[in-house]
Amino acid sequence: RKEVEQDPGPFNVPEGATVAFNCTYSNSASQSFFWYRQDCRKEPKLLMSVYSSGNEDGRFTAQLNRASQYISLLIRDSKLSDSATYLCVVPAPSFGNEKLTFGTGTRLTIIP
């Protein structure tokens, strides 16, 4: 199993729809997780942190399933501005949050 695995997409979703991505990780000792967003030709930016079972921030919900070792990101009422690549990020447990392993990203396009 890869350290961090994501469906690369692309996901083409109509504006206003709900979309969900999954991410699986291999190290069962991992405690915290992140979703980063990367726009085309830009740097990654933190979208959400997930430390326990989940986190919600407006239209975005991240959930963690430790037993199955996956994290999901749900976007409700999607906007055109949500079009980006979403990166699942898992810190290496022995390095705190300093050594991050990035998934290859899931590309999302919101269609008007």
Added chain:
Amino acid sequence: DTAVSQTPKYLVTQMGNDKSIKCEQNLGHDTMYWYKQDSKKFLKIMFSYNNKELIINETVPNRFSPKSPDKAHLNLHINSLELGDSAVYFCASSQEYREQFFGPGTRLTVL
């Protein structure tokens, strides 16, 4: 105000040359990083420095040498550039175990 800045933004050079990329952060963070994002968009950590001390050194060729003159700066020097070094290099910084902030990236093209 720019939080993490990198120079240059674009770098085009010939194989075999030596080049440097500079990074500065004004966030007061203790830890800085270099990442490489290849043509397949895969982002991978190369180095991490905490208060000028190297703490993470992934399996990077020793043609790559990071230097941290102070905790606000982390530069990357690359010797004998190869075609496979073409990528986007991102600098990042963080404080303790919190969020990493990334710079805008340096797009390196080796011809």
